[in-house]
Amino acid sequence: MPRVLRPSAVPAVVGTACAMVGLLDVSAGVFPRFRHSRMHVLAGVFPGTVTSLAAAASIVTGILMLALAHALKRGKRRAWRAAVVLLPVGAAIQVLHRHSFFGAAVSTALLALLIVHRGQFSALGDPRSRWRAVAAFIWLSALSVVLGLVIVSAHPETVMGDPNWALRFEHVIYGLFGFTGPVHYATDQANDVVAYSLGGLGFLTAFTTIYLALRPAHPLAHLTPTDEDRLRGLLERHGARDSLGHFALRRDKSVVFSPSGKAAVCYRVVCSVMLASGDPIGDVEAWPGAIERFMEEARAHAWIPAVMGCSETGGEVWTRETGLDALELGDEAIVDTASFTLTGRAMRNVRQMVKRIERAGYECRVRRVAELCEDERAVIREAADAWRGTDTERGFSMALGRFGDPADDDCVVVTAHDTAGEVRAVLHFVPWGADGMSLELMRRDRSADPGLNELLIVAALQQAPGLGVRRVSLNFAMFRSALARGERLGAGPVLRGWRGLLVFLSRWFQIESLYKFNEKFQPEWVPRFLIFRSSKDLPRIGFAAMQAEGFVTLALPAWVQRLLPPTPRLLRGSSPGRRPPKAADDHTVDAA
Numbered sequence: 198m199p200r201v202l203r204p205s206a207v208p209a210v211v212g213t214a215c216a217m218v219g220l221l222d223v224s225a226g227v228f229p230r231f232r233h234s235r236m237h238v239l240a241g242v243f244p245g246t247v248t249s250l251a252a253a254a255s256i257v258t259g260i261l262m263l264a265l266a267h268a269l270k271r272g273k274r275r276a277w278r279a280a281v282v283l284l285p286v287g288a289a290i291q292v293l294h295r296h297s298f299f300g301a302a303v304s305t306a307l308l309a310l311l312i313v314h315r316g317q318f319s320a321l322g323d324p325r326s327r328w329r330a331v332a333a334f335i336w337l338s339a340l341s342v343v344l345g346l347v348i349v350s351a352h353p354e355t356v357m358g359d360p361n362w363a364l365r366f367e368h369v370i371y372g373l374f375g376f377t378g379p380v381h382y383a384t385d386q387a388n389d390v391v392a393y394s395l396g397g398l399g400f401l402t403a404f405t406t407i408y409l410a411l412r413p414a415h416p417l418a419h420l421t422p423t424d425e426d427r428l429r430g431l432l433e434r435h436g437a438r439d440s441l442g443h444f445a446l447r448r449d450k451s452v453v454f455s456p457s458g459k460a461a462v463c464y465r466v467v468c469s470v471m472l473a474s475g476d477p478i479g480d481v482e483a484w485p486g487a488i489e490r491f492m493e494e495a496r497a498h499a500w501i502p503a504v505m506g507c508s509e510t511g512g513e514v515w516t517r518e519t520g521l522d523a524l525e526l527g528d529e530a531i532v533d534t535a536s537f538t539l540t541g542r543a544m545r546n547v548r549q550m551v552k553r554i555e556r557a558g559y560e561c562r563v564r565r566v567a568e569l570c571e572d573e574r575a576v577i578r579e580a581a582d583a584w585r586g587t588d589t590e591r592g593f594s595m596a597l598g599r600f601g602d603p604a605d606d607d608c609v610v611v612t613a614h615d616t617a618g619e620v621r622a623v624l625h626f627v628p629w630g631a632d633g634m635s636l637e638l639m640r641r642d643r644s645a646d647p648g649l650n651e652l653l654i655v656a657a658l659q660q661a662p663g664l665g666v667r668r669v670s671l672n673f674a675m676f677r678s679a680l681a682r683g684e685r686l687g688a689g690p691v692l693r694g695w696r697g698l699l700v701f702l703s704r705w706f707q708i709e710s711l712y713k714f715n716e717k718f719q720p721e722w723v724p725r726f727l728i729f730r731s732s733k734d735l736p737r738i739g740f741a742a743m744q745a746e747g748f749v750t751l752a753l754p755a756w757v758q759r760l761l762p763p764t765p766r767l768l769r770g771s772s773p774g775r776r777p778p779k780a781a782d783d784h785t786v787d788a789a
Contacts, residue, residue, distance in 0.1 A: 260340070420463075577600065624654065629670060633670070
């Protein structure tokens, strides 16, 4: 093979070519006009049913090639093995069915390219669970029915005229199970092609489902107790540097350490995106070692590396060490507790709202979690769950995902109580070094008076110095600078249009509301960045981030999940006795 392709480009080229071959194979099997009208000399050697079987095999092979195309682009080893088996089959089908030596030559050339560059297809498999078998059954069944209807309709020479769609659908269902349906064609060859094609689709659906159901499940990565202890040690020495550092202790993350063990990067894999959040944990001088381990892991599995919400210093190190690019994602609101005051015109609205809520009889209590008894922890935990605004809990980059764990006794909880002593709102802060704290959870009873969140934050800021806290990190405001500049006098049409789009999206994602809410407390705005490899990866990274944060949920219905066997979720070395991690929260703000 001529060395005209860069080795790194081979998986992308082969994946694209295999997708095209798959489309041609499916088209050749489904539509009679795609087949060569002139009988090849070899056709006289084989029985007539051989070409009918080849038509069915063309469809099945084409679907498999389409399914493998994306994995081949990512350089997956298992996809390479499957393609090496399927391409010779596809070449044989090109000769037997379409009588095309050109098509066979294309398949052979792709096979040679795969073999010569087999070293570029070494990526390991992704974590998986057995519910994928059910998902595969659903989408393959839908695809088989749609393709079946096209196949039945593409052969119009029936003995009963033009059958209606009900008869066609019935014929497809019978054919997928290997039985003869109510539609009969004028020629035996047409009957054979339709029957074999439908039977092939049914076999593909059944075989794939059974294979995925019986294949061993790879456990999803989680933070082990040993790794958590090592991370806590790093946070004790270097936790004051990043306000998001404590969120590395989420137990639904994995971690890679630098060779020296003085730094670490925590991440989660979502939609083939290796998603880290915040800066690396530990000594800044050891960050490059941890980042290199992170990138090695991404290369080994062909994952897309990305970092959400890192600081400016973290972004500089990431881009310098990896060659990745950076994009300003938004700003974090940080308040200095020593200078915070309710006096002045700028704080007038907050001051009036707090006074009104206090006159209504609400009382705030600011305590360390260690000061709560087990009953109080249970009451707050149950109340926070009941006040969640959505069925899915949200949070990843700025959420710990649990409350009241004995390991988190140094966290701070702020509660609002009504005149009867009942809890009506709660804030939960995690440590930010020895003299700071970062907001993790904010919820209130929807039936309570508006303004409770403002009351809680003011109480936390006013009483923080007594807890030894001099800086507090509030919510993160995405695209805050665009919103602020877009509403200023003299803003250009592009900036105003961008702000208008963000305001429109705020109906679902709380973009503007979080900015306006945090702006009330006159914080210092600190920029946060997104680190990414290429602009073409941004849509996939954005979708993965929305999944991680809980804005998009891809899951089977609860009744289907109950039918599936349990999937092990803990990695080697994790403690089976530890309570499983609870998903995170969205920082809901008052509409007032």
